[in-house]
Amino acid sequence: MAQVDLEKVTKVYDNKVVAVKEATLTVQDKEFVVLLGPSGCGKTTTLRMIAGLEEITSGTIKIDGKVVNDVEPKDRDIAMVFQNYALYPHMTVYENMAFGLKLRKFPKDEIERRVKEAAKILGIEQLLDRKPRQLSGGQRQRVAVGRAIVRNPKVFLFDEPLSNLDAKLRVQMKSELKKLHHRLNATIVYVTHDQVEAMTMANKIVVMKDGIIQQIGSPNEIYNMPANMFVAGFIGSPAMNFINATLVAENGGIWVKTTGFKVKVVKEHEQTLEKWIDKEVVFGIRPENIFDKLFAMAPQPENTIQGTVDVVEPLGSETLLHVTAGEDSLVAKVDPRTKAQEGEKIDLVFDMNTIHVFDKETQQAII
Numbered sequence: 001m002a003q004v005d006l007e008k009v010t011k012v013y014d015n016k017v018v019a020v021k022e023a024t025l026t027v028q029d030k031e032f033v034v035l036l037g038p039s040g041c042g043k044t045t046t047l048r049m050i051a052g053l054e055e056i057t058s059g060t061i062k063i064d065g066k067v068v069n070d071v072e073p074k075d076r077d078i079a080m081v082f083q084n085y086a087l088y089p090h091m092t093v094y095e096n097m098a099f100g101l102k103l104r105k106f107p108k109d110e111i112e113r114r115v116k117e118a119a120k121i122l123g124i125e126q127l128l129d130r131k132p133r134q135l136s137g138g139q140r141q142r143v144a145v146g147r148a149i150v151r152n153p154k155v156f157l158f159d160e161p162l163s164n165l166d167a168k169l170r171v172q173m174k175s176e177l178k179k180l181h182h183r184l185n186a187t188i189v190y191v192t193h194d195q196v197e198a199m200t201m202a203n204k205i206v207v208m209k210d211g212i213i214q215q216i217g218s219p220n221e222i223y224n225m226p227a228n229m230f231v232a233g234f235i236g237s238p239a240m241n242f243i244n245a246t247l248v249a250e251n252g253g254i255w256v257k258t259t260g261f262k263v264k265v266v267k268e269h270e271q272t273l274e275k276w277i278d279k280e281v282v283f284g285i286r287p288e289n290i291f292d293k294l295f296a297m298a299p300q301p302e303n304t305i306q307g308t309v310d311v312v313e314p315l316g317s318e319t320l321l322h323v324t325a326g327e328d329s330l331v332a333k334v335d336p337r338t339k340a341q342e343g344e345k346i347d348l349v350f351d352m353n354t355i356h357v358f359d360k361e362t363q364q365a366i367i
């Protein structure tokens with residue numbers, strides 16, 4: 001068992017910088033939890049507080065039900081892999097991996113068994129005699145992970161471990177870390193600002209902004225049911241379109257009205273949206289939920305809008321269209337067979353089942 005609980009954990013640096021504010025979060029046994037957010041949102045501080053490298057200002061951190069606020073890092077049974085790997089340059093790969101066990105006075109043959117097993121899992125058996133400078137970035141990254149594995153800790157903490165790798169290696173290491181999670185049956189807390197990394201690896205994503213947890217949920221929940229405009233805009237690429245709108249009741253339905261178009265909300269959402277009629281809201285739709293009418297499944301007058309194409313960006317597997325309708329700008333990710341031409345009109349179809357409506361004032365999601 002290795003469960004980590006944070007209860008109203010706050011970190012204030014130098015009596016003034018509130019890096020993390022009342023973070024409450026449970027990392028279940030064997031869960032892969034990703035802390036996600038822009039630079040400076042408090043992810044690393046949260047991770048370092050779990051590791052015991054940073055004192056907490058208030059709140060409680062528990063590991064397996066036991067309060068560890070005052071437990072030394074070395075006694076927390078946690079291994080951390082840092083962004084820069086922090087390998088000892090003068091030691092071989094073997095020595096780097098064995099170091100923590102030696103410090104803890106493990107017998108020599110046990111150290112050897114563990115290092116060899118970890119090296120095998122990571123495919124670095126042939127590198128054990130090399131020094132870090134003789135390794136590629138990806139190999140160094142594996143050694144850093146290996147050093148954590150040999151300790152067989154209750155919890156692994158990763159701080160942006162892939163950010164120093166090139167794009168191709170990052171994709172490869174991403175799936176390796178995911179496999180490793182299954183293989184080790186480990187509890188992992190992983191920090192990144194990369195939403196694709198978070199979506200592909202996590203069982204659970206914790207989205208943070210300005211030291212405050214915005215939402216906790218599965219990748220699916222975070223993508224499909226963002227709690228507010230920040231989460232909605234942070235997840236997904238290109239980002240969700242946000243358009244100022246008013247909800248109006250007309251022809252026996254509720255419509256989203258903007259300066260450039262009017263579309264009808266689906267029946268299921270009517271009840272929730274009723275109290276927002278005639279109020280200002282923000283309408284949200286992801287680029288991937290907007291279709292070129294020529295390739296749309298069910299175009300209807302009430303889910304189709306007309307706009308002018310400003311830019312056509314072919315990406316191969318899909319094409320991005322930047323479109324203006326009235327004073328509204330939006331991006332659509334459409335079928336690459338589109339005939340859209342810059343400067344010409346286009347009919348776009350919205351998947352109204354996937355739309356979002358936000359309170360303009362609080363930015364919280366209404367649907």
Ligand code: ATP
Pocket residue numbers: 013014017018019037038039040041042043044045046193
């Ligand atoms: P990044 O992705 O850039 O690493 P992060 O989300 O991990 O960012 P933190 O490193 O946790 O963010 O920092 C959160 C806030 O706390 C920031 O405003 C940062 O400037 C501040 N901060 C971090 N460490 C210290 C420190 N030792 N002293 C004072 N302020 C700090």
